Amino acid sequence: MKRYQCIIVGSGIAAMQLANHLSNRFPILLITKSGLRSSNSYRAQGGIAAAIGKNDAPSLHYEDTIHAGCDFHNEKEVLDLVEKGPSLINELTQSGLRFDENPTGQFSLGMEGAHSRNRIVHCGGDATGKHVMDHLMTTLSSHIDVLENRLVYELVIHPLTKKCIGVKLKDDLGNNEVYWSDHVVLATGGVGGLFLFTSNDPSITGDGIALAYQSGAEILDMEFIQFHPTLLYVNGQTAGLISEAVRGEGARLVDAQGNAIMKDVHLLGDLAPRHVVAGELFKQRSMGREVYLDISMINAIEEKFPTITAICQAQGISIEDGKIPVAPGCHFLMGGIAVDTVGRTTVEGLYAIGETAATGVHGANRLASNSLLEGLHYGKKLAAYLNEQMLHSQSEPMKIDLTKRTTITNYSLPDKQQLREKMMAYAGIIRSQLELEQLRAWLNDYDSVGRIDFSLDDSSSEDIQLLFMVQTAKLIAHAALLREESRGAHKREDFPDEDERWRKIHIVQSKKGIEMRVPHREYDQVEVHA
Known part of the structure; x- marks a missing residue:
């Protein structure tokens, strides 16, 4: 089996931006569960927010982002994001992407909710995602291998070092494959497929979050x-x-x-x-x-x-x-897999970018058109880090027995449609303790799902995806029940107001348990310049 320096799981804008910026010196593999164009990024109608107008500035973009997200951000990350915005747009333009222009030949800048300035660039009117993604796919280097219609169902973790060293996947015929790598990046999108009503591509069902959780990674703020x-x-x-x-x-x-x-x-x-x-x-x-x-x-x-x-x-x-x-x-998950400033998770060798990662730039509610910007920003940022790491790494052949775990095939699973209905009804737009407790009790009927410690080698792709959906739904329900306030996109009928005591508290879930945490990052020492 071929060994890669980096494996990217996902095919949205963060994944493609990363792939395009990784050095062609190294063998790279990109894996997607369905087709390359089956991503939320490809569907994106809104554009990309960037402070490029004459009456705009990154400081104003920063303020709008903080306000929309109810002051629940990693402010340093927000500042870095908005300051890099204009250069990211310029980079796409220089590489041949044409943004919509007004009659004077300037960028046609649109307005969206909670923005104080017209700062949204578009391609093809409301087909920005399609145009940007087609462009990134066209510029994808030939040194990158692509596997479509492959479901990654397990991250391979070294039993001694606890480092992520590869992935196990199933092809569209149900055959199992293993690929080894020094670096594995999850860019699998959000959780829209868990809800009855969603704007997301049907393939987006929280797989990356479940994979990361099962590997021991920390999951952050899933209530948002x-x-x-x-x-x-x-x-x-x-x-x-x-x-x-x-x-x-x-x-x-x-x-x-x-x-x-x-x-x-x-x-x-x-x-x-x-x-x-x-x-x-x-x-x-x-x-x-x-x-x-x-x-x-x-x-x-x-x-x-x-x-x-x-x-x-x-x-x-x-x-x-x-x-x-x-x-x-x-529509969009603000929480996700906990990462640092370049996308490293709490599991060595495992990274996350895009919507599946909790970077802290969206706070409790994402500002419109900041998502494509986030994907471009962190895709490029992680590529710079990995290029340096791969330049100095010396890979050793993997010698690990992957056959020791017990295979279980008699686990029980809920009906997928019923799961989506319950998530929409009980963990949707307006929540309450009673309904969240009912949801959690229903999910706990499938308790073995929450501990996927057994091998899924003999399970079908359909069963595995449903297992992942239940696991991710549990993470959402637990977090939503714990946060006893309404902040941003998390609205509690029984706690209708923001509570200052919760403003900097993050809910961290991992296989070790649940923790209320005030991050060590400095939030209040950010200088914003006009």
């Missing part, structure tokens, strides 16, 4: 999950994202009678932070009221938003009618 306010809602189901950029162009959220919903809720109205808008729409719908996005004031909407137009047409919704039925759904 952003629900996007506006998913197309048809026949009792959500059917695609309606980008916040539509509201940035002037669209309003209204009820069936045309009354503005957000008018008296927040000073920013329809462009309030996402957790505010999603919470209000949830309240409206829980009272049996339908919610619509009034787009009647937007000229040439088909040209500005071709992806959204196509989604609506596919579901029989007429853009010409001027109203799009919407509902909130799971």
Whole structure:
């Protein structure tokens, strides 16, 4: 079996940016569970936030990020992110990617919720993710091997050093494969597939978080999950994202009678932070009221938003009618695998970047269009670190017996649809102690799942993914039950206010147990320059 210097698990923007910046001196393997284009990054309608406008500055981008995330960030990481934003956009431009321009030939900068300036760059209107990802795939070096339709079901941990030294995976026929590496990077996205309503690609089900947890890594702040306010809602189901950029162009959220919903809720109205808008729409719908996005004031909407137009047409919704039925759904995970400033987890040899990592840049609620920026930033940052590490590392052949663990095939599993329904109902937009305890009790009926200490070699890919979903759901339920306040995207009906005592407390989960922790990082000594 071929040995690699680095294995990347995932195919979103963080994974592709990392792959593009790794030195071509070293053999690299990229593995994805489905196709290369089956990622949230490829679906991204919103653009990339960066302070490149004449009346903008990284300091303003910083302030907006902190405000939207309810002051729950690693402030040094936020500052580094926003300061690197303009150069990352310039780097993509220099490599041949064309961003949308206005008639004067300047970047056409859009507005989205909780931003104080127009600072969102787009490609192809609402198809930014597709254009950026296609560009990164085109520029991918030939020294990188790519395996599609492979499910990584176990990280190989050295029994003595406890270092991650490889991965075990299944191909689309169920055959097992093992690949060895000095460095393994998880870039598997978030947890949208755990919820009934979601904007995420169906393949995004929290695999990376479950893999990291089972390997002994620390998992951080899993209660903070952003629900996007506006998913197309048809026949009792959500059917695609309606980008916040539509509201940035002037669209309003209204009820069936045309009354503005957000008018008296927040000073920013329809462009309030996402957790505010999603919470209000949830309240409206829980009272049996339908919610619509009034787009009647937007000229040439088909040209500005071709992806959204196509989604609506596919579901029989007429853009010409001027109203799009919407509902909130799971969109983005702010928590995830605990990492340091370059993406190292608490397990040696294991790294995490992108949405699956808890970098601290999003706080309790991500600012719109900061996610693609995060993927670009940490992909490049980790590549610089790994290039240095691989330059000086001397790999030894692995001699480990992987056959000693017990294989168990009679574990019980829940119904996938039922799991998604319960997660949406009990760990969704508005939570309570009673419902979270009911969810936890239901999940605990599958107690063996939480300890996946047995071998999954003989399990099917479908069973393994469901095992991972249950494990990740438990991490979410535990954290949401413990945080007795409402902050950002975490809203508790029984604790409706922010509590200053919780502002710097992070909930850390690992196989060792659960810990309330105030990080050692310095939050309050950051100098922000205009």
